[in-house]
Amino acid sequence: MSDTWTVAGKELLDLRRDRLFAILIAFLAVATLISVAVASADFRNQQGAYNLYVANLVKSGTSIAPAAPQLFPLKLLRGGIEYLEILGALFAIVLGYETIAKEKHRGTLALVLSRPLGRFSFAGGKMLGLSIAWLGVVSALTVVSLLAVVTIGQAPIRGSDVARLLVSSGFAWLYLVFWTALTVGLTALSTRLSTGLILALIIWLAFVLIIPQIGDTMDPDNQVPGGLFATLRIKKPDELAVLAQFSAFDGIRNGLEVSSVTKHFERLTFAFLGIKDQYNQQPLGLVWVAMLPYSITLTAATFASVVFAALATTRRTLQRTHS
Amino acid sequence: MTTLLTSARHEVLCILRAGVALLLLAVFLCMVSLSSVIGWITNTTVTRVYEKVLTDGLTTAPNPFTAVSPLYYARNSVIYVVLIGALLAIVLGVQSTLRDRKSTTSDLVLSRPVNTISRLAGTLVGLGVVIAAVLLLSTVISWGSISIIVGAPLGPDPSLRLAVFAALSWALMMIFALLGMLTGLHSRKETTALLVPFVVWSAVTFVLPQIGANARPVALLNPVPALITTGTNSFDLVGAITGPFAITEQFKRAAGIALQDESLTGSPTASIVLLGAFLMAMTWIVLATSRRQLRSGLNE
Numbered sequence A: 001m002s003d004t005w006t007v008a009g010k011e012l013l014d015l016r017r018d019r020l021f022a023i024l025i026a027f028l029a030v031a032t033l034i035s036v037a038v039a040s041a042d043f044r045n046q047q048g049a050y051n052l053y054v055a056n057l058v059k060s061g062t063s064i065a066p067a068a069p070q071l072f073p074l075k076l077l078r079g080g081i082e083y084l085e086i087l088g089a090l091f092a093i094v095l096g097y098e099t100i101a102k103e104k105h106r107g108t109l110a111l112v113l114s115r116p117l118g119r120f121s122f123a124g125g126k127m128l129g130l131s132i133a134w135l136g137v138v139s140a141l142t143v144v145s146l147l148a149v150v151t152i153g154q155a156p157i158r159g160s161d162v163a164r165l166l167v168s169s170g171f172a173w174l175y176l177v178f179w180t181a182l183t184v185g186l187t188a189l190s191t192r193l194s195t196g197l198i199l200a201l202i203i204w205l206a207f208v209l210i211i212p213q214i215g216d217t218m219d220p221d222n223q224v225p226g227g228l229f230a231t232l233r234i235k236k237p238d239e240l241a242v243l244a245q246f247s248a249f250d251g252i253r254n255g256l257e258v259s260s261v262t263k264h265f266e267r268l269t270f271a272f273l274g275i276k277d278q279y280n281q282q283p284l285g286l287v288w289v290a291m292l293p294y295s296i297t298l299t300a301a302t303f304a305s306v307v308f309a310a311l312a313t314t315r316r317t318l319q320r321t322h323s
Numbered sequence B: 001m002t003t004l005l006t007s008a009r010h011e012v013l014c015i016l017r018a019g020v021a022l023l024l025l026a027v028f029l030c031m032v033s034l035s036s037v038i039g040w041i042t043n044t045t046v047t048r049v050y051e052k053v054l055t056d057g058l059t060t061a062p063n064p065f066t067a068v069s070p071l072y073y074a075r076n077s078v079i080y081v082v083l084i085g086a087l088l089a090i091v092l093g094v095q096s097t098l099r100d101r102k103s104t105t106s107d108l109v110l111s112r113p114v115n116t117i118s119r120l121a122g123t124l125v126g127l128g129v130v131i132a133a134v135l136l137l138s139t140v141i142s143w144g145s146i147s148i149i150v151g152a153p154l155g156p157d158p159s160l161r162l163a164v165f166a167a168l169s170w171a172l173m174m175i176f177a178l179l180g181m182l183t184g185l186h187s188r189k190e191t192t193a194l195l196v197p198f199v200v201w202s203a204v205t206f207v208l209p210q211i212g213a214n215a216r217p218v219a220l221l222n223p224v225p226a227l228i229t230t231g232t233n234s235f236d237l238v239g240a241i242t243g244p245f246a247i248t249e250q251f252k253r254a255a256g257i258a259l260q261d262e263s264l265t266g267s268p269t270a271s272i273v274l275l276g277a278f279l280m281a282m283t284w285i286v287l288a289t290s291r292r293q294l295r296s297g298l299n300e
Helices: A002-017 A019-059 A073-106 A108-113 A121-151 A159-189 A193-218 A236-244 A247-258 A261-272 A284-312 A315-320 B002-017 B019-055 B070-103 B105-110 B116-150 B156-186 B190-213 B217-221 B233-245 B247-258 B269-287 B291-295
Strands: none
Touching (some): A002 A073, A002 A121, A019 A073, A019 A121, A019 B190, A073 A108, A073 A121, A073 A159, A073 A193, A073 A261, A073 B190, A108 A315, A121 A284, A159 A284, A193 A261, A193 B019, A193 B070, A193 B190, A193 B217, A236 A247, A247 A261, A261 A284, B002 B070, B002 B116, B019 B070, B019 B116, B070 B105, B070 B116, B070 B156, B070 B190, B070 B247, B105 B291, B116 B156, B156 B190, B156 B247, B156 B269, B156 B291, B190 B217, B190 B233, B190 B247, B233 B247
């Protein structure tokens, strides 16, 4: 166990000194801030348009005004979550690749492996160090998000909002560890280091971008701007009744979407943060019950990915890797 | 001239021998081929949904897909060029310049009476030929699959539009290939060489559209543009500054108009000019690389 901790400690020390890692995390934090700023500017625009509309109604003598737009603080984080989905996964891949590549490039791998290390000490230590690093990054991003919502978004935050954000941060951590572990395994298995990185990028492309894109394309309500059913002026209950008759097609579409780990992460965080209207302002317990299958699958996927990394990163696979 | 042609031929050979690059090429071609089929399946289902709604008397609105262009089935290809095509171009570009630096063959090549510009231009021509060949193949596949779906060969106008779309795709992919070449020439580590263009691509593709047009980061994945609430001073001002740099958005706009996407109106001229300007600027920057830089080794 002490070997594992030593490798983990060295990994954390390397990451603390790594400028590239700092730049990537800063980029993610800036992107999150931008997304909150854009979302709050958009809300203020909506509010301005509403005030103008109400003023015009008052001038024309009409007293019945539509409901005012309501600000839900955690909804401002939608863009930040989407950046984590795409860019966070990309950076997690880079981190996973670097952890193996640097040992090879520096020539320290042979030195480390000349010591009496346990079967899983090297891979375990690497994964432990990276998991701790991601925990630190996710915690920092959570604080940045909270501060952005309060200061840039000028939205009041309640205790329950913080709890929802913390749960979502937990899932973000699992999601990032999943991608890092997958890349560690792939890089260890590839005979050429760059092949491991490019393979991980192809998987990222397929599961983060292409599969959700196909799911979006196949959504019947996603065919015309504003939505098909809104264009045809069909009410929600009728829409559901019609769609129920096309359940096979919708099953295939949904099946495609849920084959992507990114969609699991998205559905979980959107539900807990109330970004999806169906779960907005619902009690946390109710959201947990509804999201239990997704939380199990994301946890299982991350566990499987870590196991894959541990099994793939052996003395034999590491030593046959060419730079 | 001999240097240019030899370098170009060498580049084509290297790409054909690189397994990972070929895998990416296969993914790109596969997705473009599937694009029409996915569009057709969805269109058929949505038409059945509309007919059901009409039969049940729930709407009197006309079918929004009645007068849809045959090129509707190619609209997903625009997204695949931005996602897969651009990343493929980056990987090819990085490998083209990093290859010699990794194996230190630059010293050997440049010990000969070889002009640096000819050497780099040759590599660029080789990349351009491979990307053009991939796009030619994907256009032929799209033309064939759409012709099968609509039950007749595409006429001259849609065929020409598909060719324009391929030309625009080539310009975008070459910009990213040049970006890859540039980082391959200047980075001290292979990871940085691959990562920097990826980060630039993600910033240009996901972050800039959000700053300038209030588009959500994943809006790119949606085949239908979101109803965006701009038209306000703040977004218009920022959009005017960031818009020209959001080249993937410029490409989407020009390509969408070429493919008769009804949600896009206006002239594609400004977008095409911007893409051309970026292509020329990037080419100039890459060709201006010094002999010393070409010979610089990697720091790993």
